[in-house]
Amino acid sequence: MKKIIAITAMAAAAAAFTFADEPVADLKVAELSGNASVTWGVDLDTGKTGFKNAGESTFKVNIANKGSKSTSGEGIWAEIGVEATQNVGFKSHSGTTDESGVGGWDGDNGGKVKVSAAKLHFGPVYLGITKGDTLYGAYKIPNAIRSADNDNAERTGDVAGTSHTQGIVAGYSSDLFDVAVDFRSNPDGTNYYNNDYGFAGEATLKFVPNLAIGVGADYQINQKAFGLGANASYKISLGEKFYVKPSAAFTMGKIDTANPTMEMAAGVLFGWGDTADANAGVYYLDNDAAKKVTPGVGVAAKITSLTNNPVIHLVPSFYSGDIIPNLTAAALGEINVPTASGSTIGFGVAAGLKYALAINDSVKITPQVGMRFAKGATLPNFTAAYANPDNGGKTDIVGTNTDGTLMNVKVGADVSGLINNTTFSVDWTSRNLLSNSQDAGRVGTINVTCKIAL
16 A cells, blocks of 8 residues: 555656746737738720729737646656647738728637647556547648649548547557557537447657658448558758658558548659748739648649549649749649540649849839649639639639630739839739630730738
8 A cells, every 4th residue: 555655646746747838928919910902904805994992901919929838747647738839819800991990809829729638648658538530541742832722632531531539549659659549439419429439540650760651540330441541751851952752652441341442642842941831922823722832843643543443643833932032933733634434634734933123122023924724624623723813703714615624824013112011013814715716815804903011
């Protein structure tokens, strides 16, 4: 009995709270910004003209700085950690030029203040009690432009397909590898008592620097779905700036069902910079469809439906970053090659180029050009994601023929520095240059814009 009391006392003493980096109150205005623009445009095909006003504003108030608070210990101890991954605050956002600031107040970091860990430790072995999932297999191939639209063309999917979120995870962690096994159930609405269970196991090997290897499996008991998966990537440095990163993934899902699935994905990225949470910033690649850019050139390939009429997806991409001062260039493509009888190849590409010319210490002219092309009805998401947001949403700007053929061109220039905080722009945007006979000869629009930004 004395030994048990002594061990318990030692464990309690070891499991002390760590207060370093704990969030602290810091009430301040973190951001007050906004812009307003007016555009005057000419429809070259109808001869009609008109104005368009736009603008947005952001007001952010910081309440507390990011940080964390957690317990630490050795031997047998309980870990609980809470963290704010970003500064905590609220924001008011307006997407119009309405002076009243329509948009209201929203939590700026919803979901980013969380319990980061809740585990019972028994030496190097642990038992975690927070929510998770029993899905395994999803892996996204690194690429120069990781498009939200092309997400499915660059990644393998979860192998079993049903998430079980409530339960526990047991694991072992070391400097050479990590192993974790989930045992979870899936509630039916608010009913947690339905005997719907799932397992998942995953091992991550980390004994070689810059090499990441993951293997795993999951099994959903009620669905009788079993799957296996593996992925690997290796970053090879080529001097201080350049590197090559090959990667590959393989999944086999629902193996013990009548409709098993198999997918393979692989790619290689030749890069010269870090990934940024931004778009490419050139025509047709300047919206959220082109988020997550890495300076480099890459290609991702995926083969789906290996067991029935496989389809090959190729996603080449390029983003210049700052490798050439003042020049920004980007391109993103997608090629779908189905193998089923009578099927056709689909192809799409969006690309843009701009160069900032410094006239003097304050004035800068940035000419730009962009192009988008798509052929094949297998790419409706690709063409929609890069739809031109200008011209009042005219469908003939982005419309395709019945066979999915489309080509748009946009040429323009920005001038900044003539007046402080002000940018003047002019651009010509074509309609579908490959349109059918009823749109033949239509040439597009010209727009002139003045934008004032804080």
